[in-house]
Amino acid sequence: MPTRLAPEELRSHRWFGPNDLRSFGHRSRARQLGLGPEDWQGKPVIAILNTWSDINPCHLHFKVLAENVKKGVLQAGGMPLEIPVMSLSENFMKPTTMLYRNFLAMEAEEMLRCHPVDGAVLLGACDKTTPALIMGAVSAGLPFIFVPGGPMLRGQWRDQTLGSGTDAWKYWAELRAGNITQEDWCDIEDGIARSHGHCMTMGTASTMTAITETLGLTLPGASSIPASDARHWRMAASSGRQIVENVWNNLNPSQFLNKAAFENAIVADMAVGGSTNAIVHLIAMAGRAGIKLPLEDFDTISRKTPRLADLRPAGRFLMEDFYFAGGLPALLKQVEDILAGDCMTVNGHTLSENIADAKIWNTEVIRTRDNPLSTEGGTAVLRGNICPNGAVVKHSAMEQKYWTHRGPAVVFKDYEDLAARLDDPNVPITGDSVMVLQSAGPLGAPGMPEWGMLPLPKRLLEAGVRDLLRLSDARMSGTSYGACVLHIAPESAVGGPFALVQDGDIIALDVPNRTLTLEVSNEELAKRKAAWKPAARKVDRGYLHLFLNEVTQADEGCDFRFLHYTGTPTPEPRIH
Template sequence: MTGDQGHIRPEEARPDAVRPGPAPAGAVRPEELRSHQWYGTDGLRSFSHRARTRQLGYLPEEHLGKPVIAVLNTWSDINPCHVHLRDRAQAVKRGVWQAGGFPLEFPVSTLSETFQKPTPMLYRNMLAMEAEELLRSYPVDGAVLLGGCDKTTPALLMGAASVDLPAVFVPAGPMLPGHWRNEVLGSGTDMWKYWDDKRAGLIGDAELSELENGLARSPGTCMTMGTASTLTAAAEALGVTVPGASSIPAVDAGHDRMAAASGRRIVELVRSGARLSRVLTREAYEDAVTTVLALGGSTNAVIHLIAMAGRSGIRLTLDDFDRIARTVPVLADVRPGGRFLMEDFHFAGGLPGFLSRLTDVLHLDRPTVAHATLREQLAGALVHNPEVIRPRENPLADEGGVAVLRGNLCPDGAVIKHIAAEPHLLRHTGPAVVFDDYRTMQRTINDPALAITPDHVLVLRNSGPKGGPGMPEYGMLPIPDYLLKEGVRDMVRLSDARMSGTSYGACVLHIAPESYVGGPLALVRTGDSITLDVAARSLHLHVSEEELALRRAEWTEPEPRYERGYGALYDEQITQADTGCDFAFLARPGEVPDPYVG
């Protein structure tokens, strides 16, 4: 614990400061390691494995009898959020060696949020499968998971939960704050803001070019409370990181030290026999939901946490989110819902300081990968800037930052990040303007013939899990240029899509079931009246059941998006947003044999 930063410094984790709970059956002996089945028997296979490990350049004393640690790395040249993870993997390996383990690095899918099309959400489950099967099929005893850019965090943890080895997660960390003309910028959030200013004629090409240079100044994830920071905070709240890890800036030297500490910690976890399922309990997932809602975090966390919990054999629902949202305030004054950025949050106390404000609503007696209990992990955590991490008596909002909606337009639910919307739109009735797909919307949104006014409700369909495909981040529908020039900056917008956690506005998202499979959104027509009432948690289409039945009779199911390949598998197996968009064959319970060899 340090007094200058207000949080437990993970880079200074020591055996006496990081104490696991009791091992299930005492310390694991070398011959009880999973990797022993590959290396330590008298059979031909072990002889071959030892010979091939020598081919890799290792002496027997470097690996035999030691915990083998898989370092799953999502680094790539095309992922600016993870471009530093090649170096961080070396720090993890350093820590593993220091603790007496044997590290092996595995490259896995990078899922670059910025560049991958049509959306990395299409490939989250592929990375989850890859992580699971790598950990199951190779001679490893535990894993360190390096991720952070939006989909990599849930994907890696879904795969690790499914195979249930000891595991520690290393977050990529937020990038440095952006700067432009003496203004501090938040990636994503200010990109949308200034793009609208450009469309409104308030800035020109010269300013836009300068903004390109100032928005993203270093490796790391978005430094707002976007999806990346939300999910890495959720991972820390789940208890699968060393303390304070989720907010350390990517280029801070403390990030390197945290990675090494994670390497040391995983070896201790393997030796204690502490599987991931010991940490990923129902109480842990509820605390992660509490954390996300009190942070004013991304709506994407709803889908991902539901999917992650499912891989842990725990049923987490939209109703759980809504129930918890009514019990916790928003305390993080971080963009897009607030004013500050992740570096401010880190030095204000980070997640340990933040959670110290919420101890009355957390399950403090559950274990983490670093301590016997969360209570012990948070002992002494402080907040040093009450403007960034607010006290309970001065919240940013009285209730959690995401609301779950129900109604005849979303019988299986929808979500809205209401703290990032203009308050006057949180109860609104207006006529719909319907777009059947994103490209049509882009092409026609500025057409004066549509006569769109601020009172209209913009509706985008066929952008869900199947329809998108992959449920792209289309949910922050653009406001027509001519309204932007009049000063309009928010409108009610509905879709079965997602939106970036850095986005903002009165955007209703994740409408389930999606229109592409015949959900009620498929039946909406331009001119229909729609009411959004966040306080009542309601989204209602004012069309009679008889008329909707007639429209349903006229609706025809679209052709599948894919005829072959991964896309066809995705189309056949993907579940809806309210159940986490996992693959049905991965989400169902069942045993998978461990492929031990003799």
């Protein structure tokens, strides 16, 4: 049994306990908030970091979610304090929320460090919010629990079930091809997002919350409860009760976020057919815990992990179906033999204990181990002279004929060039071409936006083409699909070999052998490199200036160098 803390050992006691002038100030201002000694004396103070905002539809319900967490904290004898932090609205922020993931991570870390709190509940859901909050909380070093916001209800158009993102791309192509009308398109717009909550496909949001549950940072089964289901509110209250207990027992995720836990997370990612973005985020999250996750770890684990979740964009079903089929615990039970089941979790039990009784209720949605969708995971890591530091491809969501493909490059220097020339009949894009988008990485874009699912020319869509090999140093939405090679590192903006690709160069992809090759001689590449010049920097102030000077490449997680784990804890704030 863990040794419970004494009340005077609580971190918040440093603010409220001493009989001195500084603590007099803390207590008197707490009274100004309407609080009294019965609210802070001998009680864990719990921060609830809330990423709600009026312009974030994925987190629209977080005001009520926070109230349920507060209820649980109070029931367990703690004191909840709701603290707003930056809301990363995937739908509206330009050029990409990825530009601001590290901003939220810094804010979460500092808000926990500077306030009189003993533990934290993190409210997140939409894509970058989850890794950002966890990165910050791990660096802050306090006990915490993550409460996922949950997926929205399935979309609907006439008799068609719609999935966020995935069906937007699908029907946009059909509109451009002339197969649906503008009126149809408007009806789809009206029915694809029917409730609060994040994307209901296995996009980045659902992938990251599944990973977070597998890491042991949520209560069991929390990651796939639909946002509008009353069980979601009850899970939030249970999380509030649990964090109070964890503070008393000093159950801190920093004690159990080891290499095995992150390898478990990779297993979950591959088994659900998760988003390619998970690789960047997992590397960054692990880095905050002092764990190295080289790209080879992802590929090694992918090759031994069967894909069992038949979820869009790589399958048929949606997150609501996944939840009622048994959710993540049922899926993890199927791959328990390749998990480190002795890893601890925030409810004080091991991962194996948490999934011991999990069952599949629909074997179409969650396959059994002897009937997988594929014998390996949904994502592959590539190497080659065009991507010496790696690239990723979600081969589970592309036509198999592109798994091995060789064709001539058609190069777009940046996104503006792509938008201007995509439908130009003089640009020689055919079904054999390899579309190349440069200047779309962490520095080049900046922020590494989700531009990697390059749109296809209208004339090819009209001819029935729906996939094409596409390469970029960008990311793509977890709801996207197609033969899209992503995260090419080093990116073109820093002069990596990807910057040297020219129209007509032959590029060869071989997914089974995990290679991506630019068929240009080393001598020719050396000549091109000697003539290459970086683009002029356009920003010299503010957060973007900081980002451009400190962000790492995709294979390193795109975190800031100065936030990397050093092995030395950041000193506690002085309060005198």
